[in-house]
Amino acid sequence: MRIRLLGGLEVTSADGQPVRFATRKSALLFAALVLAGRRGHSRERLCEGFWPGRGDTQSRNSLRQALAEIRRWFPAAGNAAISIDGDQETVALTAGPDEADVWLFERKLADGGTANLAFAADLYRGDVLAGEVIPDGLDEWFGPYQERYRQKAQQLVERLSLAKPEAGSADEAACERLAERLLASDPAAEPAHRALMRIYAVRGHENAALRQFETCRALLKKHLGVEPEAQTNALAASLHSRDRHHQAQSAHDTAQPLQPVSIPARPHDQPSVAVMAFDNLGGAEDEYFADGVVEEITAALSRIRDFFVIARQSAFTYKGRFVDVREVGRELGVNYVVEGTVRRGGDRLRISVQLVDAETRAQLWSERYEGATEDVFEFQDRIAAQVAGAIHPAIRGAEIELARRKPPTSLRAYDFVMRAYPNIWGRRKDTNEQAIELLKKAIAVDPAYGRAHALLAWCHASNASYLWAEKPQSELEKARAAVDAAGSIGDDPTALAAAGSALSMCGDQERAATFIEQALKLDPNNAWAWARHGWIAIYKDEAAQAPERFQRAMTLSPMDPFAFAMRLGMATAMAKTGSLPQAVAIAREVIATYPDIIMSYRYLTAWSAMSGDLETARWAAQKLLTAQPNFTIERYRSLPFFTHMSEWADRVVEALKLAGLPER
Known part of the structure; x- marks a missing residue:
């Protein structure tokens, strides 16, 4: 097979060299001929589609030049595997039946059988010409082909999952890979969600299958505004039935009732999150590893004082059974739930994580991590740091949106701070002034709110350093006063980062460094603190130390x-x-x-x-x-x-x- 169109455009010449067409039009013309197969296209249609508005003579000349470019790579000869044939009216590409992935894909689908379907699944690497830049006009030419093969791939993943390939087999792995590729390009591809639900169920992981259903429902609501199809709901209902049976059996075996969870008070009504036990999609011997990943992520999140993290012991009371995130939210008193799956196979490890709004069930963020299992503990630490670094702004973004939706009469100090957050990042003078006014309102509601004072200090320092204020020195004095008014903020990394940043702008690098280093001690995943740590190195004339700090911030x-x-x-x-x-x-x-x-x-x-x-x-x-x-x-x-x-x-x-x- 020397021609690949599924997932991009890759062509290999007769002597095994990668084909690099001189122009994009030549490459796309070649792709159009491949998709047309032996029937080819009329020269007139090719001219109208690829060179519209140029006139008959000029467009035909352009077509001849493009075909000449293609023939240079595939010269006609008696034994040529790939060649361009045609007459005055039509042009067609002639090649063996296995030379193009789209032809082979179609044939394997027609042949049927689990092995052939799995083969076709691995051929589908993505949409036709995915990643290729298609000029205006030609998208109408290739669009129907892209839609046609996308639908075939969705039908394929359904057929292959319904064939119930054996757990752990190559056929099952091919089905799973295809489902994940389809969801990467279209998160609302319902047949792919159903396929993953069936795969997880065959492996005995009903929890993971039901979580996939919840993910499917949330994504359909987000992208299309619809509920799952009847077929998807029926599959979920059967899984719920199996899960209830397993729960009843487990309760009978252990006879250990769940203990009620007490919900501690949280300062300033800060957001709260529970990290649930991740579903282990590997063997029973990997259970300890899945629990270890959750332990590390919980510990990493617990160091971020911007929100309250439920202890692992409470979150793990739900382990082994599927529960609706809304139920978890009510019982644990949390706004957000972190869910995930862990799978080890051979020397590879895959961890999928998602953050869900416990009230609306909306998926706010998701990511998948892959790596080698050679250094398990280092990988755990890295995943935990990355997840914590990513979830932090996702929760903050959700809280900002929630504060925006609240009527003014219900606003409290915390909500005023959340409303100020989008405006504090040094983008424009007017938004910075809006942040100052909101932070002053927060302080009026709660004069002891240290974070509000610290953020106010940062905004005044920004007014000076960006030269937005007529009298920068006056703004710097206000910044120093706000840091002093913040009082005891030693357990709040965000407040420490804001105060340290403000002091750095005021020229007090030693004191600023003390604040920033304390913030990083409490929360090693605080990107803002790492970035300001880099600026402090620059301001102290120690620029060589700065790049590593900025890189850490950008990675987090x-x-x-x-x-x-x-x-x-x-x-x-x-x-x-x-x-x-x-x-x-x-x-x-x-x-x-x-x-x-x-x-x-x-x-x-x-x-x-x-x-x-x-x-x-x-x-x-x-x-x-x-x-x-x-x-x-x-x-x-x-x-x-x-x-x-x-x-x-x-x-x-x-x-x-x-x-x-x-x-x-």
Whole structure:
């Protein structure tokens, strides 16, 4: 097989070399001929589809050039396995029946039988031409093919799962892989959900099968606004029946009633989460490992003081039985539930994790991790850190959305803080001012709310460092006062990170470092604290220590609202250590992604001028002045974070002068 269209476009020449067509149109024309098979296409239709509006003569000439390009890779000969045939009216690709994956896929489906269906399942790596850039107009040409094969793949995964391949067999594995590929491209592909439910049930994992049903129901509601089909509901009902039977048998054997769980009080009505026992999809000998993963994740989440984590002992009272997350939420008094599965096979390990809203059953976040089992404990720690780092912003995002939906009369201090969160990330002056007003309201409700004071300090420091305020020094004084008013925040990593960040902007790097290091001691997965730890290294003129810290922050929270500052921090460290071209490249990338981040233009101006690229430096300087007409080099140089790096500050000042920015 030398032609693959399912999941992308891969073609191999007669001598085994990867085919690289000179133009995208030639590659797509080749794909169109493969999909058409021996019947081919008329030249007229190809011209209209691939070169519309060019006129008959020009489009036919373009078609001839594209066909000539294809024939260079597959020259006609008596024994050629692949060749282009045609006359004045039609063009067709001639090849053996096993040369193209789409042809082989169709034949295996027609042949039937579990082995053939499993073979076809492995052929389907994704949609036709997945990942290929298809120009406007041609999407109408290839769209029907993509839909046709997607439907065939969904029918295939249904047929293969209903054939009930033996647990642990290669046929079962092929069915599972196909289901996961289908869901990766279409989370609402119901036949794929049903296939996984059947596979888990055959393995004896009714809990995992029922969780898959809940995931299916949540995704259908989210993406299509519909309930599961009758077939899916019937399958779930049969699984519920089996699960109740197993629970009754287990209760009879153990005769140990569940103990009621007491719900401790939580400060400021903070969100709460329970990490349930993960379903072990491997053998019984792996049960300890699945429990160990949950233990590590629970411990990692418990270090994040932004929310309350139910102890493992309480969450594990549900182990071995399927329960609705809404029931868990009511009984444990939690807002969110973490569920997952663990499977070890040979030297590979796969862990799937999802975060679910206990009230609405909506899936807020999910991820799958794979790796080798050579170093089990290191892998556990890494998974725990990544899961904790990802769940943290997912819960915060859900809380922000919840606060937005509350009527003003019901708002409390915590809700005001949640409303402020989206506005504190240094994007714009007006949103920063909104955050300040909301935080002041939180403090009015609860004057002892340390986190509100600490975030207020950060917002005032941002007003100064981004030069949004007419009198930066006044804002810095307000920031210091807010840190002092925060009082005892020694057990709140978020408050510590905010206060440390504010103090760093105020120039007090030693005290700032103390706050940040305490935040990381309490919560090693706090991306904001790691990012500010990197900036402190830069401000202390220890730039060589910064990249590792920024990288840690970006790994923990790749979609962080502060991602631009992490990237610019990494670039600043590179610029200070002699890698100006890389720093300029990152600044350009940040500007392209976040054109409203005005501080990016300061950096691009300075670094481009230092590199000798005055054209780019002057362009960036003009952009900066357009957004901040009152910007002067003197105001910028007076900011206190330059205190410990005067030599670098002098270089920046000279570069900004070269770019034409006003000195005063």
